[in-house]
Amino acid sequence: xxxxxxxxxxxxxxxxxxxxxxxxxxxxxxxxxxxxxxxxxxxxxxxxxxxxxxxxxxxxxxxxxxxxxxxxxxxxxxxxxxxxxxxxxxxxxxxxxxxxxxxxxxxxxxxxxxxxxxxxxxxxxxxxxxxxxxxxxxxxxxxxxxxxxxxxxxxxxxxxxxxxxxxxxxxxxxxxxxxxxxxxxxxxxxxxxxxxxxxxxxxxxxxxxxxxxxxxxxxxxxxxxxxxxxxxxxxxxxxxxxxxxxxxxxxxxxxxxxxxxxxxxxxxxxxxxxx
Numbered sequence: 281x282x283x284x285x286x287x288x289x290x291x292x293x294x295x296x297x298x299x300x301x302x303x304x305x306x307x308x309x310x311x312x313x314x315x316x317x318x319x320x321x322x323x324x325x326x327x328x329x330x331x332x333x334x335x336x337x338x339x340x341x342x343x344x345x346x347x348x349x350x351x352x353x354x355x356x357x358x359x360x361x362x363x364x365x366x367x368x369x370x371x372x373x374x375x376x377x378x379x380x381x382x383x384x385x386x387x388x389x390x391x392x393x394x395x396x397x398x399x400x401x402x403x404x405x406x407x408x409x410x411x412x413x414x415x416x417x418x419x420x421x422x423x424x425x426x427x428x429x430x431x432x433x434x435x436x437x438x439x440x441x442x443x444x445x446x447x448x449x450x451x452x453x454x455x456x457x458x459x460x461x462x463x464x465x466x467x468x469x470x471x472x473x474x475x476x477x478x479x480x481x482x483x484x485x486x487x488x489x490x491x492x493x494x495x496x497x498x499x500x501x502x503x504x505x506x507x508x509x510x511x512x513x514x515x516x517x518x519x520x521x522x523x524x525x526x527x528x529x530x531x532x533x534x535x536x537x538x539x540x541x542x543x544x545x546x547x548x549x550x551x552x553x554x555x
Contacts, residue, residue: 282457282554283309284466284493285334286546287316288325288354289524295549297331299324303350304468304495304525307334308455310417316342317455318468319354326357328548341366343419344390345468346452347373352390359400367397368405368413370421370451376439377447388436407453410484416458423452423472423480427512429505430473432497448472454494456481459554462490462517469495469526475512488517493546499528506531514540522546 287305292298303320307329316339319325329336342364344352358364374393378385397404405411411419436447449471457464463485470477474496478489492513498506509531513521521535524546535543546552 281309281311282459282464283307284546284552284554285309285332286524286548286550287328287332287334288320289546289548289550291545291547293547293549295331298328298549300548303354304345305351305354306466306494307339308417308457308466310414310457313414313417314339315413315417315455316358317466318343318345318351319358321350321353323354323357323361325354326361332549336362339364341368341413343368343453343455344373345454346370346449346471347375347377347390348388348469349391351468352392356391356396359396359402364400364402366403366405368407368411368419368453370453371406371408373406373451375447375451378437378439379435380437380444381435385437385439418456418458419453420456420477420481420484421453422450423477424483425472425476426479427473427475427508429508430476432471432473433500436471452477454481456485457554458485458487459490461519462488464491464493464554465489467492467494467496469497471497474498475509475516478513478516478518482516490517491520491522492518493522493524493552495525496523496527496531498523498531499526501528501531503530506534510534510538510541522552
């Protein structure tokens with residue numbers, strides 16, 4: 281059995297004892313092996329895990345979708361409380377990231393560096409294309425940009441020391457799970473574009489994508505892009521959508537009205553079970 285547990289998301293669910301804030305953290309379990317996918321921005325996901333009877337000391341590794349604070353800063357709290365042996369990221373993960381409003385820069389980075397990993401004896405593996413974690417569990421990165429209308433906001437930038445550039449999110453990675461129904465994709469924010477990511481995954485595995493869970497950063501997308509996104513997802517074979525975090529209310533409402541999708545919103549404490 282495969283489970284996807286939402287340890288933290290922007291909103292609460294029926295379990296009113298759980299904490300929530302802007303961020304994302306999933307626990308992915310396949311058979312008996314568990315991996316933490318993103319750590320949100322603080323320690324609230326740790327407190328939620330305790331209340332959800334999740335033992336984070338037993339995870340095999342941590343996967344960070346990209347290095348923005350709301351997905352990564354909680355890693356510091358995790359390491360402070362548990363022994364972490366393995367970390368998986370995309371390339372250029374430790375680039376210094378900001379948001380720029382035309383005058384001031386706001387730091388958006390993960391809050392730690394490679395020295396922190398060495399100090400805590402954490403093995404760091406960079407996903408440049410594909411990593412197989414378990415028989416049916418994979419990490420994917422280095423997505424092709426097949427859809428030119430999927431553009432990340434220009435306010436996201438990277439300080440490379442000698443120059444400042446618009447962030448193209450080369451560090452973004454996601455999880456792919458093979459199931460009897462097709463591929464299940466779990467995303468963090470999908471900054472490279474959710475369709476760019478899904479189409480790259482389909483090309484790699486040559487299988488239909490059955491379900492997509494997580495953040496899609498469609499919160500700022502216009503109506504035209506939203507409609508194109510759902511149309512293209514159908515072409516890719518997607519049947520189930522469970523968006524959260526940065527996806528936005530507009531896309532959520534559009535999906536609810538579309539009979540070709542089964543859908544839900546994954547909030548803090550919600551769980552997907554795949555048998």
